[in-house]
Structures are given as C-alpha cells and as structure tokens.
Amino acid sequence: xxxxxxxxxxxxxxxxxxxxxxxxxxxxxxxxxxxxxxxxxxxxxxxxxxxxxxxxxxxxxxxxxxxxxxxxxxxxxxxxxxxxxxxxxxxxxxxxxxxxxxxxxxxxxxxxxxxxxxxxxxxxxxxxxxxxxxxxxxxxxx
Amino acid sequence: xxxxxxxxxxxxxxxxxxxxxxxxxxxxxxxxxxxxxxxxxxxxxxxxxxxxxxxxxxxxxxxxxxxxxxxxxxxxxxxxxxxxxxxxxxxxxxxxxxxxxxxxxxxxxxxxxxxxxxxxxxxxxxxxxxxxxxxxxxxxxx
DNA sequence: TATTAATTGACAATATTGGTTAGATATATT
DNA sequence: AATATATCTAACCAATATTGTCAATTAATA
Numbered sequence: 001x002x003x004x005x006x007x008x009x010x011x012x013x014x015x016x017x018x019x020x021x022x023x024x025x026x027x028x029x030x031x032x033x034x035x036x037x038x039x040x041x042x043x044x045x046x047x048x049x050x051x052x053x054x055x056x057x058x059x060x061x062x063x064x065x066x067x068x069x070x071x072x073x074x075x076x077x078x079x080x081x082x083x084x085x086x087x088x089x090x091x092x093x094x095x096x097x098x099x100x101x102x103x104x105x106x107x108x109x110x111x112x113x114x115x116x117x118x119x120x121x122x123x124x125x126x127x128x129x130x131x132x133x134x135x136x137x138x139x140x141x142x
Numbered sequence: 143x144x145x146x147x148x149x150x151x152x153x154x155x156x157x158x159x160x161x162x163x164x165x166x167x168x169x170x171x172x173x174x175x176x177x178x179x180x181x182x183x184x185x186x187x188x189x190x191x192x193x194x195x196x197x198x199x200x201x202x203x204x205x206x207x208x209x210x211x212x213x214x215x216x217x218x219x220x221x222x223x224x225x226x227x228x229x230x231x232x233x234x235x236x237x238x239x240x241x242x243x244x245x246x247x248x249x250x251x252x253x254x255x256x257x258x259x260x261x262x263x264x265x266x267x268x269x270x271x272x273x274x275x276x277x278x279x280x281x282x283x284x
Numbered sequence: 285t286a287t288t289a290a291t292t293g294a295c296a297a298t299a300t301t302g303g304t305t306a307g308a309t310a311t312a313t314t
Numbered sequence: 315a316a317t318a319t320a321t322c323t324a325a326c327c328a329a330t331a332t333t334g335t336c337a338a339t340t341a342a343t344a
Contacts, residue, residue: 002229002230002231002233003230003234004332006333011243012243015242027288027289035239040334040335040336041334057290057291059288059291059340059341059342059343060288060290061287064289076250084143085143086143091145092145097178098154100269100274103269104265104266104270105145108218108261111257112257112258115253116250119246127246132242147301170320170321180303185321185322186323189323199321200310201309201321202318202321204319205310205312205321
C-alpha cells in the first residue's frame with residue numbers, strides 16, 4: 001500500500017499553500033518549480049482540490065491558488081480523499097457472498113479513516129517550519 | 143484508497159483456510175470454486191502467501207494449501223503485506239527535498255500499520271462463523 | 285488591448301493489474 | 315513402475331489506470 005505520485009504532489013502543494021496561507025496567491029508555475037512537479041499535471045491536481053473545496057483560485061496577473069480553509073481545518077484525510085477517492089475496503093465484497101468480510105473490513109476501514117483524519121495540514125506546516133527553523137508568520141496560528 | 147482484487151481474493155482464501163484449520167488441506171480448485179476466484183490467479187496468490195510464511199502446501203492427491211500458523215497468529219496486516227507489499231507512505235519523499243513530509247507521514251504510516259496489525263484472521267473467522275450460525279469446530283480456539 | 289494565469293478537454297506514453305497458458309515437479313495410490 | 319492428482323514455475327497477454335503533454339478557452343488585471 002503506497003501513495004500515488006498524484007497524492008504525493010498534492011501533499012507537497014498543500015504544504016506549500018499552507019506555508020503561504022493569508023499571503024499572496026501562488027501560481028501553478030511557482031508551485032511546480034518549488035517542488036519539482038510537472039506543471040500541467042499539477043494544474044489538474046489543484047482543480048481536484050478546488051472541486052473538493054480545499055483550495056480557491058484567482059485568475060489573471062498575481063493570480064494563483066490559495067487554501068480555501070485555514071490549515072487547521074484541513075485534515076490529511078481530506079487531501080487523500082480529494083485526490084484518490086475515499087478509503088474503501090469493502091467495495092467488491094458486498095455484492096458477492098462475502099458480506100461477512102465486508103462487515104469485518106468496514107471496522108478496519110473506519111479506523112484507518114480516523115488515523116488520516118486526526119492529523120491536519122496545520123500540523124504538517126508546523127513540522128515543516130520547525131525543520132526549516134523558520135518562525136511562524138502569523139502568531140495566531142500557533 | 144481501495145483494495146486490489148488480488149488482496150480481496152487473498153482475504154477470501156485465508157478466511158476459508160482459517161475455517162478449515164487443522165482439518166484437511168484445501169486444493170486451489172476447491173478454494174477457487176468456493177469463492178468464485180479465477181483458479182490460476184489464485185494459485186500465484188497462494189504462493190505469495192506461502193513465501194510470506196502464512197500458508198503451507200502439500201502436493202499430490204489430497205494435497206492443497208493450509209495455514210502455516212494458527213489463525214490468531216495471523217494478523218490482517220500480514221496478509222496485506224504478503225500480497226501488496228508493506229504500507230509505505232514515505233517512499234519517494236526521502237529522496238527529494240521533502241524529507242519534512244516523509245518524517246510527518248512516517249507517523250501516520252505507523253498508525254495505519256497498527257490498525258492492520260491489531261485484528262487477526264481468528265477474529266475474522268469468529269465473525270464469519272457467527273454470521274453463518276455455525277459452532278466452532280475446536281473449542282480451544284474460541 | 286495586452287498580459288497573466290486559471291480552466292477545459294483531448295490525447296499519448298507507460299506501468300500496473302488481472303488473468304491465461306503450458307509445462308515441470310512432487311506425492312500418493314494402484 | 316505407472317498413473318492420477320495437485321503444487322510449482324515462468325512466460326505471456328489484454329485491459330485498465332496512472333502519469334504526463336498539448337492546445338485552446340476564459341477570466342482578471344494593468
């Protein structure tokens with residue numbers, strides 16, 4: 001069980017947007033260069049995140065993308081779901097004669113969801129800032 | 143995040159072997175018919191599980207597969223790992239300039255592993271028996 | 285009006301998944 | 315020894331998903 005490249009790119013981009021929260025909009029090109037992500041691919045990705053309500057955008061000069069919510073209201077699981085779809089362990093079991101397995105795996109699925117929903121983008125940002133030895137740009141987000 | 147067909151088949155097969163534990167060896171054909179799994183595909187799968195030390199086999203007439211361990215010593219995570227490889231959220235981040243994300247995701251990865259390692263095949267068997275309203279063939283496994 | 289940058293959709297290359305086929309090897313029975 | 319059973323091994327194929335590109339369109343700003 002590994003993360004798709006798409007999801008890895010998404011986490012990188014969201015972290016970058018998180019670190020810039022309440023500053024300027026960040027263009028796809030800037031994001032792509034900063035994290036070595038193929039531009040057009042990142043473009044579609046950011047649209048997925050927008051459709052999921054995690055980012056907003058502005059066109060034209062000085063346009064770009066920005067978080068639609070404060071980082072502490074964006075759970076890691078939200079990013080996973082927006083990009084790769086929801087955690088789903090039971091699909092394909094209900095239909096067959098394996099409903100026993102479906103109900104059993106539903107429990108595990110729920111626990112995994114909770115793991116992903118416990119940590120937020122804000123925590124990732126704090127972690128990243130700490131490692132970069134940077135101070136927080138907005139003290140009220142500590 | 144969903145389960146591969148391969149993994150679904152594996153869970154089905156392991157459940158079946160768990161229900162037959164300490165009885166006869168079960169042939170690939172029997173398993174395949176019981177759970178509607180393409181035979182040759184299941185064959186490769188059971189070999190993966192054998193390489194991982196979860197099943198044993200015997201050739202020739204009345205041969206087939208059997209669990210290599212009692213069901214309560216086989217964790218669901220062991221099946222996942224044997225078939226799909228280990229849970230790995232950090233791969234691809236260490237190499238880049240995203241080690242911040244790698245260390246952050248390592249935590250989450252570990253928690254997911256623990257979820258999968260908490261439940262055992264024995265619990266799945268009990269669950270299945272309960273739903274089938276069958277009694278346990280061996281009281282000392284309750 | 286010109287420039288910037290998001291949006292949309294079609295498309296191509298590549299990798300993975302799911303599945304098949306054929307043959308070799310081991311075991312048990314007769 | 316011969317035969318039937320059933321695992322093992324490896325090569326192979328088709329379908330699908332993933333990853334990535336390209337061109338045209340739309341919106342916002344100066």
